[in-house]
Amino acid sequence: EPEVTQTPSHQVTQMGQEVILRCVPISNHLYFYWYRQILGQKVEFLVSFYNNEISEKSEIFDDQFSVERPDGSNFTLKIRSTKLEDSAMYFCASRVGGGSYNEQFFGPGTRLTVL
């Protein structure tokens, strides 16, 4: 069964460093998402991506964040200068298409720890 994959599973970085979180969505999916979950809190939407551009983003997704789909298979989230409060689990998700009846498939997550 196809699945969303994410790498690495755990990333430790120093405050101020850049990190890139990688995701490989399901191959025929067209809509891509990043979410994050700070430990003990709920999952929060960061950004949605469709047709090679951001379709929607949250207040969390400021200038320090960027996304791209560099090669038609990978979908990356970059944090330019990490802060302590960026420590969280980051989830990638994808969906096959538009319409209201499509399930989002989530990856297993990348745990980011900023020291």
Place this chain on the structure above:
Amino acid sequence: SQQGEEDPQALSIQEGENATMNCSYKTSINNLQWYRQNSGRGLVHLILIRSNEREKHSGRLRVTLDTSKKSSSLLITASRAADTASYFCATVGTDSWGKFQFGAGTQVVVTP
């Protein structure tokens, strides 16, 4: 309260009992989905209910949706210790690009 709020926040039951948790939301939705998360792990999709549906079943799961009350419930029947997890509802609004609004979740503990 925010979109997709679950209650109770925590639920402790014995194996074999039923577990019921509720989710309320504020805005119009296209669909509502329930996910399960084991501690520190990923999100596992359980069931999707569309805005024009009132009830769905999947194995031991039963989900209801009442759009007039903007609420949904998830019932797990004959619970097992392996059902111990956090359960989240996630709503997709009618004015979004399919983004989810998650609730804070219900933490369910099933003791043998």
